[in-house]
Amino acid sequence: MSKTVLTVDDSRTMRDMLMLALSNAGYRVVQAEDGMHGLEVLKDARPDVIITDINMPRMDGFGFIEGVRGDGLHRAVPILVLTTESDAAKKDRARRAGATGWIVKPFDPVKLVEAIRRVAA
Amino acid sequence: MDAMVAIKQTFFQECEEQLGELEIGLLVLQDGDTDPETVNAVFRAVHSIKGGAGAFNLDELVHFAHVFENVLDHLRAGRLAASGDVLKTMLRAADMLADLVRAARDGGGTDAARRDMLAAELRALDPEAAGLESGGSHRDSSEDNSEGPVFEAVPISFDDMEIEPAPGEHHFCIRFTPKPDLYAKANETALLMRELGRLGEAVITCDFSRLPVLDEIDPEGSYLSWTIELRTVQDETAVRSVFEFVEWDCELDVVPGDAVQRVDEGAVESLIEKMQATIEAELASQKVPPTAIQAPRDELSAPTAGSAGQASSNPPGGKPDTGKSSQATIRVDLDRVDRLINLVGELVINQAMLTQMMLEAGLARASGVANGLDELEQLTREIQDSVMAIRAQPVKSVFQRIPRLVREVAAMTGKTVRLTTAGENTEVDKTVIERLADPLTHMIRNAIDHGLETPERRAAAGKPEEGLVHLSALHRSGRIVIEVADDGAGIDRPRVKAIAVAKGLITADAPLSDEEIDNLIFLPGFSTASAVSDISGRGVGMDVVRRSILALGGRISIRSKPRQGSTFTMSLPLTLAVLDGMVVTVAGETLVVPLTAIIETLQPKHASVHGFGGNTRVIAIRDQFIPLIDVGHELDYRAGFADPCKSVALLVESEGHVRSALLVDAILGQRQVVIKSLETNYQHVQGIAAATILGDGRVALILDVDAVVAGSRVAGAGFEQFCAAAG
Numbered sequence: 016m017s018k019t020v021l022t023v024d025d026s027r028t029m030r031d032m033l034m035l036a037l038s039n040a041g042y043r044v045v046q047a048e049d050g051m052h053g054l055e056v057l058k059d060a061r062p063d064v065i066i067t068d069i070n071m072p073r074m075d076g077f078g079f080i081e082g083v084r085g086d087g088l089h090r091a092v093p094i095l096v097l098t099t100e101s102d103a104a105k106k107d108r109a110r111r112a113g114a115t116g117w118i119v120k121p122f123d124p125v126k127l128v129e130a131i132r133r134v135a136a
Numbered sequence: 137m138d139a140m141v142a143i144k145q146t147f148f149q150e151c152e153e154q155l156g157e158l159e160i161g162l163l164v165l166q167d168g169d170t171d172p173e174t175v176n177a178v179f180r181a182v183h184s185i186k187g188g189a190g191a192f193n194l195d196e197l198v199h200f201a202h203v204f205e206n207v208l209d210h211l212r213a214g215r216l217a218a219s220g221d222v223l224k225t226m227l228r229a230a231d232m233l234a235d236l237v238r239a240a241r242d243g244g245g246t247d248a249a250r251r252d253m254l255a256a257e258l259r260a261l262d263p264e265a266a267g268l269e270s271g272g273s274h275r276d277s278s279e280d281n282s283e284g285p286v287f288e289a290v291p292i293s294f295d296d297m298e299i300e301p302a303p304g305e306h307h308f309c310i311r312f313t314p315k316p317d318l319y320a321k322a323n324e325t326a327l328l329m330r331e332l333g334r335l336g337e338a339v340i341t342c343d344f345s346r347l348p349v350l351d352e353i354d355p356e357g358s359y360l361s362w363t364i365e366l367r368t369v370q371d372e373t374a375v376r377s378v379f380e381f382v383e384w385d386c387e388l389d390v391v392p393g394d395a396v397q398r399v400d401e402g403a404v405e406s407l408i409e410k411m412q413a414t415i416e417a418e419l420a421s422q423k424v425p426p427t428a429i430q431a432p433r434d435e436l437s438a439p440t441a442g443s444a445g446q447a448s449s450n451p452p453g454g455k456p457d458t459g460k461s462s463q464a465t466i467r468v469d470l471d472r473v474d475r476l477i478n479l480v481g482e483l484v485i486n487q488a489m490l491t492q493m494m495l496e497a498g499l500a501r502a503s504g505v506a507n508g509l510d511e512l513e514q515l516t517r518e519i520q521d522s523v524m525a526i527r528a529q530p531v532k533s534v535f536q537r538i539p540r541l542v543r544e545v546a547a548m549t550g551k552t553v554r555l556t557t558a559g560e561n562t563e564v565d566k567t568v569i570e571r572l573a574d575p576l577t578h579m580i581r582n583a584i585d586h587g588l589e590t591p592e593r594r595a596a597a598g599k600p601e602e603g604l605v606h607l608s609a610l611h612r613s614g615r616i617v618i619e620v621a622d623d624g625a626g627i628d629r630p631r632v633k634a635i636a637v638a639k640g641l642i643t644a645d646a647p648l649s650d651e652e653i654d655n656l657i658f659l660p661g662f663s664t665a666s667a668v669s670d671i672s673g674r675g676v677g678m679d680v681v682r683r684s685i686l687a688l689g690g691r692i693s694i695r696s697k698p699r700q701g702s703t704f705t706m707s708l709p710l711t712l713a714v715l716d717g718m719v720v721t722v723a724g725e726t727l728v729v730p731l732t733a734i735i736e737t738l739q740p741k742h743a744s745v746h747g748f749g750g751n752t753r754v755i756a757i758r759d760q761f762i763p764l765i766d767v768g769h770e771l772d773y774r775a776g777f778a779d780p781c782k783s784v785a786l787l788v789e790s791e792g793h794v795r796s797a798l799l800v801d802a803i804l805g806q807r808q809v810v811i812k813s814l815e816t817n818y819q820h821v822q823g824i825a826a827a828t829i830l831g832d833g834r835v836a837l838i839l840d841v842d843a844v845v846a847g848s849r850v851a852g853a854g855f856e857q858f859c860a861a862a863g
Binding site: 115 | 328
């Protein structure tokens with residue numbers, strides 16, 4: 016059975032691009048539009064990996080990561096954050112919030128799948 | 137369609153939304169709002185555009201967005217105050233960004249000089265760059281750069297650290313001790329080992345020596361460490377990149393060395409010290425001379441072989457692959473929705489046919505079939521409403537373009553204008569929205585160019601120098617009503633009348649009411665601008681606006697008060713696909729009159745109908761004289777006139793709040809009908825808006841009430857005189 020990836024991003028473009036890359040790589044994809052929405056769908060989606068953006072309305076990526084790590088059922092789900100090249104501080108903050116790893120935007124589909132493989136069995 | 141092409145389309149759509157958000161946010165900030173979320177939303181809009189543009193290699197767009205984003209970042213961090221001038225520059229930058237997005241989408245270039253000038257203006261706002269602006273070397277600060285150390289890569293060559301490397305193959309000894317945090321962040325040792333295994337041949341040894349007895353084990357703790365000997369064609373960077381995500385949460389040594397030898401801990405320590413010393417020396421000199429570090433070769437025992445990828449003590453938790461997808465929205469091709477709407481239209485017709493057949497078959501209204509049909513009708517209507525709702529969109533998408541337009545026109549005319557909007561979320565059919573943009577644009581231009589006075593004249597009239605334009609949308613009796621109001625001088629009636637006379641549109645002695653004079657501006661060939669201005673006078677007059685509104689099945693009217701301003705009101709159908717109509721017969725033909733036009737129906741009494749001169753007749757309804765229009769005669773269904781007392785009069789209101797009474801032979805009933813275009817299937821017919829198919833399968837024409845009324849007014853001039861005489 017294919018693995019499920021939950022993508023959390025307020026940009027439809029980014030969601031579509033992740034969807035394309037991930038479904039081509041054989042993953043099942045569930046989408047959420049911001050952190051709050053991400054936490055809402057978590058239970059139904061039961062993701063194997065989560066990919067999240069940082070700057071989003073309602074609830075940002077940091078809040079979302081903390082939410083997942085504080086959830087008894089999903090605390091062990093690997094979370095990859097989407098960041099831009101220059102965001103050393105943001106990467107660091109995401110890491111401290113409990114992010115498992117990161118993907119640099121604009122992402123290369125091959126690297127994306129590699130990053131997932133690195134954190135998900 | 138290629139998936140990436142589709143995503144690119146989505147990107148551009150999203151850009152439009154982001155540009156709208158950006159503009160609204162900046163305008164709200166301009167009004168003095170200081171909500172951090174507003175600033176953040178503005179930042180996010182530009183950041184998203186930059187992000188997507190990067191994915192599609194739209195470099196020009198990325199660069200400008202980047203400069204813009206930097207300044208917004210300062211605004212967000214409070215290093216830059218949101219003053220009026222700053223926001224004005226940002227609004228112009230937002231316009232530039234919009235132009236760049238459109239250029240990227242539609243091809244074609246943008247004004248490079250304007251772009252560079254705005255980019256320079258934006259950079260000038262940068263409080264940090266202000267002192268050291270040297271062009272180009274601005275700091276790369278996209279997000280959260282206000283705190284935290286700046287990491288810079290120090291290039292160090294490890295080439296000379298290798299010991300006797302086999303040709304093309306490297307040997308590494310890796311020692312890896314995870315900290316509890318590594319597991320808390322859902323990283324897994326087994327996966328890291330597996331990744332190492334992919335790089336080449338790995339011999340993995342797990343050290344259990346620190347594992348306590350069961351009672352003392354902390355489930356969140358970390359007790360194991362690993363030694364990996366790796367033979368790979370990859371370099372050290374590739375090896376280290378496996379640990380990229382965990383380097384803070386573990387102790388990691390990657391030592392290039394002989395594969396058959398193990399490095400003991402003390403040796404590693406000394407090696408690290410040497411490496412650190414080397415690195416510090418490099419940092420001090422910022423130069424990378426060749427370094428030679430000998431890895432210890434002696435005192436090493438034989439390796440204990442372990443199998444790759446099976447050394448983890450941290451299996452993944454149970455995470456079944458089941459569960460439902462939880463998307464809040466889906467994207468559907470418009471063609472599919474239109475096809476659905478067409479099918480529902482056919483369903484409506486079919487359902488009407490069934491009802492008709494049932495009646496013809498003589499089945500009682502109370503029969504089970506009739507009840508079933510009633511339910512079917514109800515359901516059909518609900519399906520239709522739901523399907524139409526899919527196509528409905530907020531008018532926001534059109535309203536969003538207006539602030540920019542207002543700024544441009546204001547700049548061109550030298551007027552100061554303040555735009556207020558209301559009802560942006562009012563929903564209407566997508567087609568209506570698309571066709572609304574042009575007339576609305578023209579009305580706004582008109583309101584600023586002709587409606588508002590210059591600041592000097594406003595000041596002289598005791599008004600604030602800043603002129604007001606208010607744009608609003610609301611739903612009213614099954615239609616959408618859009619108003620453009622200005623607080624300008626109002627229609628200059630003597631001048632309008634003089635121009636109309638000069639252009640031969642009316643006679644000099646035509647006794648016109650104020651309202652009728654105002655409506656003269658909708659006549660073809662009328663233009664009040666004394667000098668044809670660049671803005672409104674593009675050969676497009678209000679008559680074109682009126683025609684395009686009419687083509688949408690809408691109406692437009694004007695109310696104006698001298699010195700207080702004018703209000704243009706457009707009323708449009710919510711959809712162009714279905715219509716609630718009254719089915720009537722006229723001279724043996726079946727016609728449908730749009731229900732929205734009808735105010736009431738009545739049976740004319742002999743005493744209330746008055747003729748005066750020629751064929752003009754009026755009907756007195758509650759002390760008002762309303763012109764009586766014989767539809768059969770107007771449409772040339774018959775040469776003579778129907779007897780009003782044997783007919784039914786439909787009191788209708790057409791554009792400009794003009795009331796008329798349409799004379800028809802009989803009313804058959806009310807029905808929802810599916811609109812079929814006559815233009816597409818046949819050709820335009822004067823007085824007819826469209827056609828439909830009735831329950832019995834026959835085609836019926838849908839009356840264009842405004843056109844019929846307008847036609848009869850031309851023919852029956854003199855009514856105005858009558859009204860004037862009657863008082």
